[in-house]
Amino acid sequence: MVKEIECRDAGIDCPFMIRDEDENELASLAQQHVKNTHHKNLSREEILKTAKEV
Ligand SMILES: [Zn+2]
Numbered sequence: 001m002v003k004e005i006e007c008r009d010a011g012i013d014c015p016f017m018i019r020d021e022d023e024n025e026l027a028s029l030a031q032q033h034v035k036n037t038h039h040k041n042l043s044r045e046e047i048l049k050t051a052k053e054v
Pocket of ligand 1: 012033037
């Protein structure tokens with residue numbers, strides 16, 4: 001099962017999109033992006049809330 005996370009879904013105007021089968025990897029990569037690019041600290045739960053199955 002592949003999940004997708006997009007910055008846009010979190011209300012951020014940014015083309016970043018990531019897909020991964022591994023939820024842990026998905027969350028940590030998205031977390032890094034949000035931290036480095038948007039200087040926001042989101043929890044794993046907050047990030048996974050915006051994930052959708054594709
Ligand atoms: Zn972004």
